[in-house]
Amino acid sequence: MRGKWRSLLLAGALSVMPLTSAGVATPAQAEQRTQARHTVTYDQYSVKVDGKPLYVWGAEFHYFRLPSPDAWRDVLQKIKAGGFNAVSLYFDWGYHSSKPGSYDFTGTRDVERLLDEAERAGLYVIARPGPYINAEVSGGGMPAWRSTQAGVNRTSEPEYLKAAREWMSRINPIIARHQLTRGTGSVILYQVENEYQGGRHDADYMQTLIDWAKEDGIDVPTFVNDGGANQNWVSGKGAPDIYGFDAYPQGFDCKDPDTWKNLPDYSYVNDWKPESPLIIPEAQGGAFDPWGGTGYQDCAKLTGTDFTRVFSKMNIAAGVSGQSFYMTYGGTHWGWLADPNAVYTSYDYGAPINESRQLTEKYQEFKRLGYMVNSVTSLARTDKAEAPTPSDDALRIDRRVNPDDGTQFFTVRHADTRVKDKDETTLTLKGADGDYPRVPQQGAITVDGRDAKLLVAGYDLGEKQRLVYSTSEIMTHAKIGDREVALLYGRAGEAGETVLRYTARPKVTVLDGDVTTTWDAERGDLRLNYTHKGLARVLVNGMELLIADTAETAHWWRQDTSAGPVLVRGPSLVRTAEQADGTLKLTGDSSKAAKIEVIADAKKVTWNGRDVAVTQAPRPVELPALTTWKYKEEAPESAPGFDDATWTTADHLTANNAALNGSLPVLAMDEYGFHHGNVWYRGRFRTTGAATALALDAKTGNTGQYAVWLNGRYLGSSGDGAHTFDIPAGTLKASGDNVLSVLVENAGHNEEWGHDYSKEPRGLLSAEVIGGASTLTWKIQGNRGGEDPVDTARGPYNNGGLYGERAGWSLPGFPDGNWKSTTLSGQAAKTEPGVRWYRTSARLDLPQGQDNALALDLAEPPGGSTSYRAEIFVNGWLIGRYLPDTGPQTRFVIPKGLLREQGDNTIALAVWSTKAGAGPGSAKLVDLGASAGGIKVGTVAAPSYDAKTYAMPAAGARVTVDAEPFLATGTATKVPVTLTVPKDAPTALNVDLSLKVPDGWTATTDDTTRFGRVRPGDTVTADYTVTPPGDPVHYAVLSATAKLTQPGRPGTVTGVRAVQVPPPGLSADAYVSDLTLVKAVNGWGPVEKDSSNGEDAAGDGRPLSIGGTTYTKGLGVHANSQVRVYLGGGCTRFTATAGVDDEVGDGGSVSFRVVADGRSLTTTPVVRGSDGGTGIDVDVTGARWLDLSVDGDGDVSSDHADWADAKLTCAGGSS
Structure with missing residues (x-):
């Protein structure tokens, strides 16, 4: 019946040909490494590859939100299988750089591999390296260390340009090596900056970025992504080759997903830069959901299949020849990656591929459209033409015509895209095939509410297969072997009419379905009429015409091989196809057992390496219950006797950040190299009066918080901003030091939407003792290693400065044998404010040979308090932040590759309660669904616990400086410096004490400062006479040092004391x-x-x-x-x-x-x-x-x- 075509099964390997016209160089062809060079140019119609027009149908994917390089291949293959011909990639500067001059492109940051995988998948690449990317990530992609440097971000100020050049000089050459023009990659477009608009219009900066790109070897066309159709960077200095813009017409408020906006017609943008094509580098593919939102299920509905149909086809009607959909796969804000003002952990985005990498209904709509734009290549080159008037004025028809071959494209939709009415129309058709005063000739074109149709007329479906018109939409067509195949579709229950032109009456055989035919001998027209229902098959003069409803199209897949295209029906996904020596090898996934039909010029077909005719169903997934946990209280930093001698002294008196001007000392965490997550402050002070409260100010970012202890007593917590904490009676020490401990959560850095917004300080900014003025001496501790994190595999965003994080409690292999056993529900009611950790082990034995997707659900016990938050670690990876009092997220997808699917896994929760009796009541692993097949994704390499690496530092001796908080100008005062050797420490030998004072001060002593031996439990003291200058000093630090040997190794111990030298008090008005x-x-x-x-x-x-x-x-x-x-x-x-x-x-x-x-x-x-x-x-x-x-x-x-x-x-x- 179909010659060599078989109803068999798929099997697979690599896709090696594109869904584009023959002769166009493609990523898959380049993957063969012929080293052939290609041209990438553009004209007023489209981007062109080797001189041939290309309709760019792109998918946005961000590698940094999927920390599993093996899983990148999974997503990229799904993007390609879904009809996309390009992938758009942001490159996140901050993700690769923990400190100035340091750049990491290994492991989960290996962008060379990323670009190779995109090429291997058969995808062109749209490269978007910033320096600024926005993307709802912390700092908008700016490295946090930029917050401590001078020079306004995103300007031509030299300090910023120096930093930006660091990044661009590293990422540009990588992108350049992967350009299609070199024959060694698939990059075809390069974006300059991102959404650079508003008050920023620094042409020198934009031109500098373009010049750098050229210097670094970028020779593909450059483009701008304007933050909306705002006419920025269309021409003049700093304008890239092609103008593009964001288009998010539905916005980002998902709480009422059934409420649409009247979608815009962007055809007017053609006039701004008529010499270049009209592209939308960020066309709305979903929406992000903020903290306190309603959840991504509503975002998926707001931007669902109906929106995708209308929006993308309206853009085609407007003359857009490049659309890249943001997002196509969103992923996960693991670690502290998120912008705190925009999003929570999940970045599902309501995208076509959801957070757990599963295909959604919307994916199928993108596939239908993608297959069409790739096979009907005339669409890439069209002019606006006069459109027929619809017979129903509620509808609108737009018409475009290819100037070379005359193919006509009609977009039919409602004039007001918000309406839900179902209406009908006919249209008039004029063209090379004659005039048709009424199309369709039988019945009408039905347009449901919030729907649009892209109809084609005057088009050659193949050799001697002339399509006069069809009221069905084309999904794809191809010549397979010696036969043409075309797949048309429409909404179930709607009538369709297709007219084909022949020189003589063709032979017609209806194989399946209810299709009537009418022959018009005068015109040479074969008219087919039918109702879209399931799948109809018609053979017409060597062409197999497949007529499907939209549900049926989900079962169809197209792959292109070196031997030609193939069509496959049945599986949940066809990933790859490779044909050689008459054997077609297909790979893919299946969610249930199903027969596979293959239309191919092949003698044999295999599916996932096996000769089978039916796909496999995935096997059941069994998951362990997480009932028993190990438990340990944390936050020893809140105790007054905690040893913070090895912490960093917070004594900076200046900062480049203008927001910190006048703050003494500068306390912001970034200034000390701690950029992400939690940070501890400990301040020592002596009271000079009856203190009643503490006035603190901290910047945490949206959803962040801070908590305060005084001498070990909990005073309370606050969100972002200033707060006054009362001091309970009996808390203060009348003599000696009082210790103020403050735990501050940095929820992330702002995106750069204003004047240095990303530089907004984080951490504690100030602290005042009310009613007992004093001077506080500060120590600070954030993540272990600061800008040199000890865990480079997981990287700088993974950990903050909780004690348990610094001690390795989140890691597999940590010895928790001496921790208490408990249950989450049993422990929650017993908790006091503060931080505690829970650890458990989950042994998995998941079925192999299938793609398993898992998540972790958290919930409170019945009637439990939500006054807590939890950091969720899986095998040491921070996969999410749970804020039950804010929401909405309670389920956390575990990125593929972080779990050992056959073995033991460590799950750790760092729970910070701000009230008693608050904590999680349950944690449960959840099966999100599996599919048979998939690709092999290994466990991402990352270190386990190492006792030496995570040993908590402790000083073998302590140095204290005893000075009053306020000194008088020009007046000498005694300042004792004391060394103490704890009872459990070894003897200190060859001790040499010294005291360093600021410039303009003097410090002298007649006491002995050298001591041969100081035994455990003993102290030695040297009294210094310190004289401040005659002018006031707002804040100064006296720093004492003890050089010593202990035991057998020389070392240095320091102690500090902050003082102020105020002006004379006022004695007159x-x-x-x-x-x-x-x-x-x-x-x-x-x-x-x-x-x-x-x-x-x-x-x-x-x-x-x-x-x-x-x-x-x-x-x-x-x-x-x-x-x-x-x-x-x-x-x-x-x-x-x-x-x-x-x-x-x-x-x-x-x-x-x-x-x-x-x-x-x-x-x-x-x-x-x-x-x-x-x-x-x-x-x-x-x-x-x-x-x-x-x-x-x-x-x-x-x-x-x-x-x-x-x-x-x-x-x-x-x-």
């Missing part, structure tokens, strides 16, 4: 603008004395003016601002007139806040430019420090605020 500003942080430019904020330079302000009144004294600032002055306890009253300066008119919206010794005295309501002045009069009796803060209310560009006539009334009266 004074204007604030006449005082020394101990701290002066300003949102734009410097704080101005006795003038307005003006512009960004010092002294460029105008006379202070509020509500038409001019003031000669005061401060001009810009939100957000903080000014601090020292009072010394001698003042009683502060007065000022606060308001927005008249220089910004009615703009600006700010609030003013007055704080004394960390205690808030007043906060004004929001003040706007039209409000005039607000009087402030507060009691400051006894206060040592006064802070004047201005906070913005959104209108930051006009937040010029004045503290007019800001005056202090102090003892002694006016001066």
Whole structure:
């Protein structure tokens, strides 16, 4: 019946030919390594390969969200099998660089392998190396270490360009080596920057990136991805070759997924750059879901199959010849990879391939369209043409015509894409095949609500197979052996009509289905009429016409081999096809047993290496219950006696980050090389009065939090921002050091959507002792190794600074034998605020020869508290963050390759509770489904626990510096330096003490500083006389060092003490603008004395003016601002007139806040430019420090605020 075609089974290997016209160089052909060079050019219609037009049908995939190189092949093969001819790849700078000058392209960062895999899969590559990528990742792909450097990101400022050149000089040559033009890869397009718009328009920067690319060997066309159709970088300096833009018409609010927007017609963009093709590098393929969202099931519905049909076909109607769909596979934000403001752990995106790598219904729609654009090559070169008027004005018809062969394309849809009505129309057709006043001739074209059809007329389906028109859509067609095959489809139950042209009446045989035929001898037309239902088969003059409904098309797959195309029906997925010596080898997956039909010019067919006629069903997956856990309390850092001698001293006095100006010391975690996850701070202080509270400020990012302990007592927790913690009675020590411990969670760095937004500080920013002013001496500890992480396989994003992370508790092989056994539900009710760890082992014996997808579900016990969060580790990989009080995620996909599918697996939970009785009640492994077949994915190589690597450091001796928190200018004071050898430590020999003081200070001693032996339990002390300079010092660190030998090895132990040297206390009335500003942080430019904020330079302000009144004294600032002055306890009253300066008119919206010794005295309501002045009069009796803060209310560009006539009334009266 079909000659050499067989109903057999698939088997496989590598796809070696594309779904494009013969003679076009393809990735698969290049994979044969012929070293043939090819051309990639473009014209006004399309990208061209070797001079032939290519409709780019791309799929976005991000390797960094799938930490399993073997699994990259799985996804890429699915992308290719789904009809895509290109894959779009972001390259994440921060993912590869933990510190300046350090770049890792191995393991899960091996982009050479990634590009090889894309080529092997038969996919062209669209390379997008940034430097900025956005992508809902931390920092938008900017390495976190950039937050500590000067130079505004994404500008031509030299400091930024130096850093960016580091990255580009490494990634560009890799991309260049894989260009199709070199015959050694499949890269055909190169993106310059990403979504570079708004206030940023630095043409020198864009041109520099283009010049670098050329210098580094990039010779394929360059393009821009505008952040919307905004006409940025269309022409002029810095404009790449091709203009492209984002298109996300449905937006990202998934909570009401049935509500559509009226989708836009982008045809107007053709006029902006008519010499180049119209491409959409990011066409909406789904949507991300934020913390607290409704879940990706709603995003999948919002951007479902119906949206895909309408949106992509509208773009074709608009003349778009390149669409790449973001995302096609989303993946997982493992580790601390996510942008905290946008997304949680899952990045499923409602994409065609879901997070667990399984195909969705939407995938099938992309496949139908992809097969069409790849086989109907005339689509890549079309002009807009006059369209027929629909017979129903609720509908709209667009028409495009290929200028070379006359093929016509009609897009039929509703004029308002939001409607759900079903309507019908006919159309008139004129062309080389004659005029048809009514198409279809029988019945009508039915268009359901939220549907669109792409119809073809005047097209050669093959040799002597002329398609006059069809109201069915073409899925694919090909010549297989000596016969043409065409697969058409339509919605189930809708009528279809296809007209074919012949010189003589053809022989027609209806093999299956209900199809009627009519012959028009005058025209030479064979008309077929039918209703789309299942699969109909018709033989017409050597062509097999397959007419399917949309559900049936899901069973069909096309692969192209060196011997020609093949069509396969039956499996869940056909991955690859290889034909040689008459044998067709197919590989693929099956979710159930099913007969496979193959249409191929082959004598023999194998499926996954076996001669079988039916696919296999996957075998059942049995998973162990996670009932018994090992348990251990954590957070020893909260105890006052914890040894932090080996921690980093937080003593920086300056920072390049303008947001940290005036903060002393600089506490932000990035400044000390700790960029991801949790970080601990320990501050020592002595009280100088009756302290009542602690005022802390921390930046955690969205969903982050911090918790506070004082002398081991838990004070509470807070989210991002400032919070005051009361000090319970009896907590403070009357003499000696008090220890403040603060655990801060850095939820990630912002994307770079504004002026250095990604540089927003993270960690603790400030701490004040209310009612007992003091100076705090700080130590900081984040992830082990900081910018040199000890675990390079999992990389810098995998771990933060929890004690258990630094000690290796998340890793397989950690000896937890002495931990307590428990159950999650039994332990949850017993917990106190703080951090604890749970570990369990799961032995798996999953069926081999199939693709198993697993996840971990977490839940609270019945009635349990959600006041906790958990980090989830699988075999040492941080696969997710669980925030039950925020949601929505409770199920965490375990990326393929992280589990040992035949062996033991370690699951660890780091649970941070902020209230008693809060914790998970259950954790369960879940089978997400399996398919027989798949590809071999090995366990990703990563180290297990090593006792030497993860031994917690401990100093064999301790050095303390005993100094008062406040010293007087130019006045000598005694500072004892003491070395203590703990009782359980070895004897210290050849001890040599010294004290280092800042420049301009002096430190002398007459005491002995060298000691031959200090035994365990003993101390030695040397008293130094320290004299600060005559001028005030806002913050200084006295650092003592003991050089010693212990035992047998020389070493160094340090101890520090922070002090302040304030100005003399005020003894007479004074204007604030006449005082020394101990701290002066300003949102734009410097704080101005006795003038307005003006512009960004010092002294460029105008006379202070509020509500038409001019003031000669005061401060001009810009939100957000903080000014601090020292009072010394001698003042009683502060007065000022606060308001927005008249220089910004009615703009600006700010609030003013007055704080004394960390205690808030007043906060004004929001003040706007039209409000005039607000009087402030507060009691400051006894206060040592006064802070004047201005906070913005959104209108930051006009937040010029004045503290007019800001005056202090102090003892002694006016001066």
